[in-house]
Amino acid sequence: MHNYKQEIEDCHNRIKPYIHNTPVMTSTYLNKLSGAEVYFKCENFQRMGAFKMRGATNAILQLSEQQQKRGVVTHSSGNMAQAVALSARSLNIPAYIVMPENAPSVKKEAVLGYGGQVTECESTIEARKATADSIADETGASFLHPSNDLNVIIGQGTTAKELLEEINGLQVVMVPVGGGGLLAGTSLSVKSFGSECITIAGEPMAADDAYRSLQSGQIEKNITFNTIADGLRTHLGDINFPIIQKHVDRIIRVEEEEIINAMRLIWERMKIIVEPSSAVPFAALLKEKEKFAFKKVGIILTGGNVDLANLPF
Amino acid sequence: MHNYKQEIEDCHNRIKPYIHNTPVMTSTYLNKLSGAEVYFKCENFQRMGAFKMRGATNAILQLSEQQQKRGVVTHSSGNMAQAVALSARSLNIPAYIVMPENAPSVKKEAVLGYGGQVTECESTIEARKATADSIADETGASFLHPSNDLNVIIGQGTTAKELLEEINGLQVVMVPVGGGGLLAGTSLSVKSFGSECITIAGEPMAADDAYRSLQSGQIEKNITFNTIADGLRTHLGDINFPIIQKHVDRIIRVEEEEIINAMRLIWERMKIIVEPSSAVPFAALLKEKEKFAFKKVGIILTGGNVDLANLPF
Numbered sequence: 001m002h003n004y005k006q007e008i009e010d011c012h013n014r015i016k017p018y019i020h021n022t023p024v025m026t027s028t029y030l031n032k033l034s035g036a037e038v039y040f041k042c043e044n045f046q047r048m049g050a051f052k053m054r055g056a057t058n059a060i061l062q063l064s065e066q067q068q069k070r071g072v073v074t075h076s077s078g079n080m081a082q083a084v085a086l087s088a089r090s091l092n093i094p095a096y097i098v099m100p101e102n103a104p105s106v107k108k109e110a111v112l113g114y115g116g117q118v119t120e121c122e123s124t125i126e127a128r129k130a131t132a133d134s135i136a137d138e139t140g141a142s143f144l145h146p147s148n149d150l151n152v153i154i155g156q157g158t159t160a161k162e163l164l165e166e167i168n169g170l171q172v173v174m175v176p177v178g179g180g181g182l183l184a185g186t187s188l189s190v191k192s193f194g195s196e197c198i199t200i201a202g203e204p205m206a207a208d209d210a211y212r213s214l215q216s217g218q219i220e221k222n223i224t225f226n227t228i229a230d231g232l233r234t235h236l237g238d239i240n241f242p243i244i245q246k247h248v249d250r251i252i253r254v255e256e257e258e259i260i261n262a263m264r265l266i267w268e269r270m271k272i273i274v275e276p277s278s279a280v281p282f283a284a285l286l287k288e289k290e291k292f293a294f295k296k297v298g299i300i301l302t303g304g305n306v307d308l309a310n311l312p313f
Numbered sequence: 314m315h316n317y318k319q320e321i322e323d324c325h326n327r328i329k330p331y332i333h334n335t336p337v338m339t340s341t342y343l344n345k346l347s348g349a350e351v352y353f354k355c356e357n358f359q360r361m362g363a364f365k366m367r368g369a370t371n372a373i374l375q376l377s378e379q380q381q382k383r384g385v386v387t388h389s390s391g392n393m394a395q396a397v398a399l400s401a402r403s404l405n406i407p408a409y410i411v412m413p414e415n416a417p418s419v420k421k422e423a424v425l426g427y428g429g430q431v432t433e434c435e436s437t438i439e440a441r442k443a444t445a446d447s448i449a450d451e452t453g454a455s456f457l458h459p460s461n462d463l464n465v466i467i468g469q470g471t472t473a474k475e476l477l478e479e480i481n482g483l484q485v486v487m488v489p490v491g492g493g494g495l496l497a498g499t500s501l502s503v504k505s506f507g508s509e510c511i512t513i514a515g516e517p518m519a520a521d522d523a524y525r526s527l528q529s530g531q532i533e534k535n536i537t538f539n540t541i542a543d544g545l546r547t548h549l550g551d552i553n554f555p556i557i558q559k560h561v562d563r564i565i566r567v568e569e570e571e572i573i574n575a576m577r578l579i580w581e582r583m584k585i586i587v588e589p590s591s592a593v594p595f596a597a598l599l600k601e602k603e604k605f606a607f608k609k610v611g612i613i614l615t616g617g618n619v620d621l622a623n624l625p626f
Contacts, residue, residue, distance in 0.1 A: 023336070044584045045338075045584055049584060264621065267586060267621060268621065271357045271358055271362060271585060271586040271587075271617035272584060272585055272586065273580055273584040273585065273586060274584075304584035308577065308580060308581065308624070308626050309626060311621070311624070313621050313622060
C-alpha cells in the first residue's frame, strides 16, 4: 500500500539539490481573456528546459550505488534524452541515449552538450527498444522509461506540489497528457497536497489515446500522431493508467489551431518561450472557459525547448 | 543643483503602484559562455512589455491636476506609444498617440487596446511632430518626449535602482542606447546607488550616433537606421547627452549579426522573449568578453514586444 504523500515529500527532498523551484507567473490579460484566475508554473525555466528533469533525477537517485556506477540508458528524441543526460552528469554517472537517426541535429547536440553518449538507430520504436536493450546488456546500465515508471511519476509530481504550496486555494490543476507520467504524478500531488482541488488534462485531438482510454477503461493506442505538440506523441502505460483512472477528473481535447493560438497568446502576452505541448492545457481552459469562470486554476507549462527555425507562426 | 539620488527615490515611490518590480534572471550556460556573472533585469515582463512604462508614468504624475485632465500626446510607433496609452489609462486621463500611417497594424491595435486615441499621419518626422503639435493646440494636452525629458530619464533610472538593490556588488550595469533616456537614467542610478559600479552601453554599429557623439563631444545624427534593433533607431537629445557624457563609462558598438546571435542565445537558453534592442548590451559583453571576465554584470533587458511573424531566425 503506497503512501503517496510521503513518497512525494521524500522524493522532493531527494531531488531538491538538483532542480530549480521554478517561478509561478500570472498575466492580467490572460485572466481577463479566460475569465479565470490562472497561475502558470514555469517548468520551461527548469534545468534543461523541462519538468522531465525531476523524474529522471529521482529515478537515478533511487538506483543502488552499484547500479548508478553502471549508468543509465533511455531512448528518446525529446526532453527525456536531455533530462537523463543532464541528471546523470549531475550525479557523475554515464548516460547512454538512443536517438533515431532522423532526430534534429539540434537535439543531438543538446544531449552531447550535457555529456550524454548518443547511439543512433532507425527511427522505428522496435529499433529504438532493441538498441537500448543491447546497450543495457553490454554495459549493465539501467533502463529509464520516460513516463511509465513509478519513480518518474513521483518525481514529476513534485511540480504540482511546489505549485500548490506556493498558491493557496487552487481549485484545478491542469497539465497536458502524453505518456501519462506528469498527469499521474500531478493527480497524486493534487490529492495529497490540494484541498478540494481537481486534476484536469488537455490532450491534442490528433493523439487522443488518453481520452479514449478513460472512456473505454483500457489503454488505447493512437493510430496517428499528427500533432504539433511533439512531447505528446506517445501513449499511456500500465503503471500510470490506473493512477490516472482513479485520480484525474477529466480530459479535454483540443484542435491543432487551438494549441497554436494558446501558444501564441502565452508567447506574446507573457513574453516567455514554451513548447507546443505546454500550451495544450491553456487551450483546453479557453475551449471550455465557461466551466472555469472565476476559478483559481494552476497550469503547468511543461517545457521551453522549441526549434526557433520552425515555429508555427 | 539636482540631487538625483533623492529625485530617483521620490520617483520610485511615486510610480511603484503603477509598475512591476520585474524579476532578475540568470543562466548558468550564458555565464559559462561569457565568462562573466550576468544578472538580467527582465523589463520584458514590465507592464506593456517594456521599461518605457516607468518614464511615461513618472512624467504624467509630475503634471498638475489641470494638465492631467487635458491629457497627454506623443508620437511614436514603438513602445512609447503603448507606454503613454497604458499609463494614461491607469491614471484615467486621455492619451493622444500620433502614429505613422505605415506603422504595423499590430502596434496600432496594441495602443487602441490600452485605450489610446490614435491619429495617423505621414511617416516623416516633420509630419509626426506637426500632427502632435496640432493635437496639443486643440486639446491642451501636454507633449511627452520618449527620451529627452528629465522626468522620463529619472523614471527609466528606477530600473537600475531596483537591480542594484536586489543584486549586491554589481561592477557594471549595461543597457542599450537609442534616444538616450534609459542610458542617462541608468547612469544616474549607478552613481547614486552603486558602489564602484560603472555604466556601459551597447549600440548598433548601423546607428552609432551616441558612440560618435561621445567621441566628438557634440550630438551627432544618424544618416541611416538600418538596424534590426528598432527601439534604437533614434538619436540623443540635449537633456540626456550631458548626463551621458558625465556618467557613462563607454559605448561598445556591435554588428547586426552579433545582435541576432545574442538575441537567439537569450531566447534559446533563458526561454524568454526579448526584442532585438534588448540583446544589444549582451552582444556588446560577448564582443569584449575578456574585459568582463569574472565581473558581476547587470544587464537591463529592455522589452519583449516583437512581431512573431517577422523574426530574424
